[in-house]
Amino acid sequence: MSPRPAPNRHDLSAARFLDAAAQLIDAMFVQNRTDRPARLRAIDFPAALQWLRVDDVIRLASESGAPGISRKAFHNRWGTKDQFVRDAVVYTLLYHDDPQSDPARFAGDLMTLTSTPASASQAVSKLSDTLLDNLLSRPRSFLLMHIGPLLDQHPDLHSAILGSINSTRSAWHEGYAELLRSFDLQFRPGWSLQSVGLALQAILDGFVMRSRIEPNSMRQFRWAEASLFANTVLAFCAGIVDSDRSGMSTAEFFDNVTADMLSNRDAP
Template identity: 50%
Template sequence: MTPRPPPSLDDASAGYFLDAAAELIDAMFDHAIRERPRRLRGIHFPAALEWMRVSDVVGLAQKRHGDGASEKAFRNRWPDRNTFVKAAIIHTMLYRDAPEANPSLHVAKLPASAGAASVADSVIGLCDGLLEALQARPRSYLLHHIGPLLDQYPDLRTAIIEDIVRTREPWFEGYARFLEALQLKLRPGWTIERVGLALQAMLDGFLFRSRIESEEMNEARSAEASLFAETVIAFVLGVLDLDDSRESTHAILDQAARAE
């Protein structure tokens, strides 16, 4: 008989368990409780990820993949539950179970915005499309959920920050090309990195606010765009040096306040 290959953290069996964990994480953040698959309705989801039990992960993975997802196979890859949960968080946040659904792919739409007939409409489409893509994936709220606890897990925090930095770089490059194509410059004190970080913070905030005040956010839409897209446009207009004055945003505000 051909000997079995040694257990690995990136083999098919490992993927079974990690994919099952991703499904359970999505279920925890899914506000449509009645629409959860029947096999998940009996699972109680308390705070953070304390609710995730190895038995639930193994059970779901076995239903998906059969004997290749036994508890022994699980134990051969992760010595304890906490080690697995950390791996599952990264697996889920990186969309390794569904790479085609990763909202970060929207960065590919950024270069076309500069050449659109209406840059405003293109920016609105990009912003609203990105926000809607995040809202459609329950795991988008995972970082909001575990963020306050990350200082307790330095290695997990490091891994998540590294992922955030890595996925942010293509956006920075896209913003730079966008400004270059339109021959636009930023006001003094503003860099591509600061703009990108501000936009990310806005997106995080709007995503969270849209979940807890969905009706109010819908009512705040204009006929053309969401409040998020309108806010992005207002912010961009503020940091762009459209009059080539080389004045900072602070100076422009003071000048406007003193104007008669």
């Protein structure tokens, strides 16, 4: 009889353990507990920011030497940890502890694009890269990516975060509107200040996360003087601004351009 193979991390038994882990990981990130398979609904998954311990918060706050810091003082203000986590997340996202680092302040720089001596693309690229670099230098920029997929399971925290996000958007929307007026431009049909702002935020979120995952690739794919992020913002802007005054939507404009290219290619 041949000897039994030594156990390893790639055999069939290992695969069963890994299959089970994959099911649990998927179950953790569903939008609602009822979306989990029935056999997994009783499992108590860690809440968002479970690693944030009250004891650590009290100890670190006590080290500041500020008066009135004690365990009793903490619990007089927050009856539960969930209440504290909700307030702490919003406080952190809004940079109340460090207002000078708040990326929202860059909204005021939008109007410099109308007076810069450089080309418009250079100005947009500089602002884009400055904003991305600022976010990447602040560890809290990754907070929403850490807890975002779990927010539907924590409605109070989700609502508080949406409120904090909406409170910072108006300044950006006002900046976009002023740029359109200054350059006498308008968006293509289907785009508004709100949808443009949301799309740019989604692009930025993706680049923040991807920059942590593939930093070398992000540096590798710079082109000329612009980063991959800046070039993406430029490409997005080129697609949503009705520069030819045609009134065509982005899709119609794209179809029109590709149709012209195909007809020129097929011409005798």
